Amino acid sequence: MIDICKKVSSVRGALALRGRIEEIVDQVWEEGLKNLCWLGIGGTWASCLQAVCHMKERSRLETFAINAAEYCTTGDRRIGAGTCLIFSSVSGTTKEIVEAVEKAKAAGVRTLGFIDNAEAELAALVDASITYPGNEQLKFFMVADRFMQHEGVMPEYDAMYAQFDQYLPEALVAVEQEADAFARSFAEAHMRDALHYFVGAGTLYGATYSYGMCYWEEMHWLRTKSIHAAEFFHGMLEIVEEDTPVTVFIGEDAQRPLGERVARFLPKVCRNYTVIDTKDYALPGIDAQYRPAVCHLVMHAVTNRIDAYLVELTGHDMSLRRYYRKIEY
Template identity: 40%
Template sequence: MLGFNEPEFLAQVASAVGLRPQIEEVVDRLVDEGFDSLLLVGAGGTYAQMWPYEHLARRHSTLDVRAAIAAELVVSGDARLGERTVAVFTSVSGTTDDSIRAIEYCKSKGAYTISFTGYPDSPVATKVDQAFVSQPKTWPFDMQMLLFMGRLLARRGEFDGYDQLAGELAGIPEILVEVARQAESKAAAFAEAHKDTGYHFLIGGGNLWGFTYLYSMCILEEMQWLRTTRVHSAEFFHGSLELLEEDTSVIIFQGEDETRPLTDRAEAFARRVSKDVTVFDTRDYPLTGISPEFRGLLAPLVLDTVMSRVSKHLERVRDHSLDLRRYYRVMDY
């Protein structure tokens, strides 16, 4: 597979799911001590990656759980943030300025702070009350967040299948390698067909809306300097559909939760207008060892693996490094 370091990938994913005992111990303590609200704080891609877990809590829990943009949280505040708040942060590098400031802000309000990162000596690890450290550069954080949120909901009596899910996640490193292998040919074909495409229209919903936002903004825009429109499938018929034309590249991310019919509806309309509609559907991947009732929860993780192959092939055909930036962490702002 192009640009795929399998041993490194396996080690990273294994290190993330290997945090299960530590995550459970901390979650159990927090539940026993009691808290009233949970803030899931991120910046850019790590903010978008919190949305599936806010979505999960909204569907299953009466606990106050909210995703927050780190920079906005610091300047706008939150009336419910205080000593009975738990604030969770993620950062690949552990050096994201907005997240560091948000950690300091939350601690100043008395919140208990938790982070997930790959660097134990980084500010995002050392400034929080509890840091969970995986292998360096481990991405995405869905494994850790699913364990954290699953255990929390289970302890609250709001998720009966947690122990089974957590046990099955032990096999996720190998499962995702197989997903990557299966996605390779489609990823290469998509990249070849779109090497000169300068604009993409992305649609996703449910627990894949965060990934839709992330892939549009963090990959296609930031890493490939391509123009995009991104729209939630439930909002597709309220404005953005007017941008579709016959040659518009439409990318649809389809998952397996209860919002699937909304994305189906958007896809059906998009195909009536555009001759260039590509659907990336988690149903296409077997996920051997994962029970059917948990497949929907893993959709963001599966699509991240699939689209990482697309990203690598776009990098190749467009001769545009995924590490190249004009402004991000290049200029002061």
């Protein structure tokens, strides 16, 4: 059962953050911006990759993702005065994120944190914080899009968000409904896979990475490998055999051809592949030209349903952890 009201109101509430996001971004823009840095680790790192990929299509700003643990060790001398650092943390207590934000602050960086737990000490550390559960990718894209509007490379900003505000919450729930039968059969077919490959490109690369590692590995305890569609043809293809389970995530941004190329190749050598193409989902009310900006949310809606059926079929509770925050390391 899809809890329609809850899901619609979750996305609607996230979209309603836009006024506050605009205030924060506008102030940063006015003060002057040297570069825009997205900080994450694990699942939030994947969201950073998505935001950067989204911006690269248009922006001339210097924008990049940095992994919190790498920043804490190697550092990054591009991060300093004039940097705006954006991150998201559900708990607000992830060790690497807290340490990285402290380090960035000491380097004179302005920080915007989406911290779902308003009580976390981290919330007091940042220049601006926004507390609202879930919808991390949508939050990041709203920040990215506002910066791009200021830069003058997103003239459709107002019209696009007017449409998202009106139609996106219901449209994404409709995706879950459309995907429901597929998701059940996919979960049935692959719930016992010894190793499942996920391939994707563009803003969906982050989705393949986090879906493989943060959902299947961490939450379902199923082994995966995620690979960028650009890289698939430079190594991984050689271990694809007739029965190898491979799923290709195809989106609608500029890197769509990279996913399509993998989808064209697979039938030649494999009979156990699946293509999930966001284009197959209707998104009523959303113009074709705005779909690239939300195709990662469409994929997330599809995988939500797969997760639901994996839980139903395997009985494995997604909140169960063997080691994470359970033993010292």
